[in-house]
Amino acid sequence: MIRRQRRLHQRGLIPCQEETNPVNWVEQSGKSHYKAVIVTPEQAFKILMALPEAERTLTLLVSGTGLRISEALGLQWQDLDYANQRINLRRVWVDNKVVERMKTEQSEAPATMSPTLAEVLKCWHQQTSYAQPSDWIFASSRLKGRQPRTASILAADHLRPAAIAAGVVLKSGQRFGFHNLRHSLATFLINKEQDTKTVQGLLRHANVSTTLGLYAQSVNSSMVKAQESMLKAILRNGSNAVN
Numbered sequence: 001m002i003r004r005q006r007r008l009h010q011r012g013l014i015p016c017q018e019e020t021n022p023v024n025w026v027e028q029s030g031k032s033h034y035k036a037v038i039v040t041p042e043q044a045f046k047i048l049m050a051l052p053e054a055e056r057t058l059t060l061l062v063s064g065t066g067l068r069i070s071e072a073l074g075l076q077w078q079d080l081d082y083a084n085q086r087i088n089l090r091r092v093w094v095d096n097k098v099v100e101r102m103k104t105e106q107s108e109a110p111a112t113m114s115p116t117l118a119e120v121l122k123c124w125h126q127q128t129s130y131a132q133p134s135d136w137i138f139a140s141s142r143l144k145g146r147q148p149r150t151a152s153i154l155a156a157d158h159l160r161p162a163a164i165a166a167g168v169v170l171k172s173g174q175r176f177g178f179h180n181l182r183h184s185l186a187t188f189l190i191n192k193e194q195d196t197k198t199v200q201g202l203l204r205h206a207n208v209s210t211t212l213g214l215y216a217q218s219v220n221s222s223m224v225k226a227q228e229s230m231l232k233a234i235l236r237n238g239s240n241a242v243n
Helices: 002-010 041-049 053-065 069-073 115-127 151-165 179-191 196-203 208-215 221-242
Strands: 092-094 097-099
Touching (some): 041 053, 041 179, 053 115, 053 151, 069 092, 069 151, 179 196
Antiparallel strands (some): 092 097
């Protein structure tokens, strides 16, 4: 119906007035129903072991930095600053296009590169055929390194099958992409009672409320401890009463 209304507007067959605007009939919720699948460190290790070297390096990079997949695929070797333990973010790879700007001002902040991550990246640098400073870190061999690889294909052909093999429970047809790893990193750190400002900085969120509200989806460890102490107190007292 909406499409027909628009066509009639365009052809001048119905008046272009507010009360006849077809958009008036469109309802859209402002709340996202997306809920990430959280991966445990044990599952993440199994996923890594099921992947080839290039895909393993990419997955570990996203798992440890929380980079968006568009940011990770937009990296070139010259973006790695080993001396200062950081990864400079200058571009993203979106819809098979290089975009020379980041998603937000906060996204322009460098990503952290720990010694372990640095060693993994150096190892991949020695193995890849595309190792010049301006080459893509995750270059498409099919296109002879001219552009990065495609996120959707990487997720469908490699990441999702590896996740299922690792025991990650997915519904039939449910997608599993790299953004789940970003969620998992934040949830793991928060549940380990890492201070939220550190997590916020690692994920490069503008507001700490985003860090807590969107990413910390699993039960907080402090809640588990509180519940456990209460149940133990109840059961202990009950045991004493029986005795």
